[in-house]
Amino acid sequence: MASRWWRWRHGCSWRPEARSLGPGCPGRAGPSGPRAAAAAAAAAAADVTRAQVSYFNLVKSLTSAFPIMYSISRFHHTTPAACCCSKTRSGERYTDPFKLGWRDLKGLYEDIRKELFISTTELKEMSEYYFDGKGKAFRPIIVVLMARACNIHHNNSRDMQASQRAIALIAEMIHTASLVHDDIIDDASSRRGKHTVNKIWGEKKAVLAGDLILSAASMALARIGNTTVISILTQVIEDLVRGEFLQLGSKENENERFAHYLEKTFKKTASLIANSCKAVSVLGCPDPVVHDIAYQYGKNVGIAFQLIDDVLDFTSCSDQMGKPTSADLKLGLATGPVLFACQQFPEMNAMIMRRFSLPGDVDRARQYVLQSDGVQQTTYLAQRYSHEAVREISKLRPSPEREALIQLSEIVLTRDK
């Protein structure tokens, strides 16, 4: 443990000139560079939360799966994911994954609104507020693509079951319900470029809108009539709450802090994607191996997605995101870029511990992060999760949907909003 910790520290004291050493440089002892830093960080995380080994196990396989070091700047993008999937693509031409996914999602928001049969007009208006068709619908797209990929893998079936499409709806509904509650918890005032529900109608009503969407999602889930699927998606609801609790507390130990961060990221974001992917695979194919592939793909894409989200909180401007940036710092949260930056600037420790509560803390922390390699290292970590997702999904039989999912895991890395 101690040596690993040292390696992390060592790795994190990485300087830009280390890049020129290049991959596999002969005579180089021990892991170094940003990849090692990220790997060691994740490995340290694995040590701490051995109980949740499953989330972090991938670290070992990652290290062996991607022995080549890539340029990690997200600004001139020659992503390793691109190199990786060119190997697996088998020359097939693929279309935009969003277009491919939308073919099965026509009328998504109308159908969701139909699930919310509510008599009171104001309550209905509040519950439908985010189902305006302006969201990315990232989760439903992954779900329908995964459904088709699994169906083709199982018996070359070109159909998608109605119940699988229902999972896409339910995933989006659970996601939205959690957004409504999160916005009250964080006292957020804008999302997706418009005011939040709590700012327009007040907290008292907004919390009920969230509960209502959740109950509608549970009803839709029950109507699918599959107890396994119910259990899988119930796990998500539990994870979302536990993730929120993890966010409430903080760890003093720096090692634990990283594990804590990754666990929170899994529970708050990746669990929904992972479990809804698993649910459609259960509906489409009886093979448990496929269920695990779907789950692992969703989990890795989900974590990568959130890591990039945390990066964008530092690098993007608020117009692009539709929500204010540096939001995490203002909430007192230390995300990936901050935790990495803290390795280079130990003076940030105190700020993390007091949750950036003193005046000027937020701005100073932001400057530290931008000066450090925190953004690059977090992006690198996200790339590793994305690779792992590609590696998992590549185990399925080739199909346009499988290629779209591979492409989607790259898009996650390059998105700017």
Add this chain to the structure above:
Amino acid sequence: MSLRQLLLRLPGYFGASAPPRRLWWSPSLDTIFSVVSWRGQSSRSPAHWNQVVSEAEKIVGYPTSFMSLRCLLSDELSNIAMQVRKLVGTQHPLLTTARGLVHDSQNNLQLRGLVVLLISKAAGPSSVDASCQNYDMVSGIYSCQRSLAEITELIHTALLVHRGIVNLNELQSSDGPLKDMQFGNKIAILSGDFLLANACNGLALLQNTKVVELLASALMDLVQGVYHENSTSAKENRITDDIGISTWKEQTFLSHGALLAKSCQAAMELAKHDAEVQDMAFQYGKHMAMSHKINSDLQPFIKEKTSDSLTFNLNSAPVVLHQEFLGRDLWIKQIGEAQEKGRLDYAKLMCFSCYKGQSGHTGTSEHILNGKFYLYINLEFAQSTFARNNQSWQRCDFSY
């Protein structure tokens, strides 16, 4: 005390917790009252109520735990407890809710869970399912029905907690610092969500999609009911909506009846009883809950002291009936008379709504009669439903 007696007595208890103080009973009402009190064996003091509850708990084997042990021992709950402690000294309503759950025996009755257990026991195992009796059954109640009782309480408590969220832009200076209120909201949402997540988890473990759907729709009803209650109490100083008693019934069913009704039905579904028995259980739960609500609405009118204006609610059953009886215009006129400097004088309004001797407001007591009447109709229904149930469940052992 037999189980049958108890189920009959539970709704009967709501007939009145204080003896009627005026002789304004019509003979027919009197008869109904005596029927009910005969059935309920009269004597309705709070001590008696506690006795009824403790009898009920003995019958179901062990009382409904507020939350299961695994839930109590979880990290999250100790986290919540720690966070709630930070709220001490602030004005956030979550504190009152939390205190009520721990200390106040009135709110901590877990009545819903208890009723679900009682009706489960009364129904017993179904004849259809006699072949596969490998469920574990304690004191005549399946373990899945016990989980269901717990889930019912979890959902009820979650909404109770979520109801106590405050609107941050409407805070008064007397509410204390904004930061405290923000923090209180945060903890209230998290703890409510935590309870709901536990409920969902418990539901998933029941492995019955129909039960999941029933309870999810009960949650949906409850949310709509609470929403409506919140929006009417928010404008307490304004004149009430022009709702008739039928609308009132619909809304009260959502906010008070749906959860118990659907939980009772789900308990029957878990024991594989047929649709007819399920419907009876639904009706019993519904009318039981409605009686409970009407009884608490009546309290300000039948208590000796009427100074307690806080409990007076313009949307309570007696007022709605009174308004329907008077007609909209007269009622608005009465409210106008009770208004002083833009503020409602509740005591005065109470006088209008509540008949006092020969003051000449003819018919103002009528709503109380109506309210009572409606209550007894509900009680009668609940009891006759149970009686019918009882006939079809004669083979159940009531020898407790």
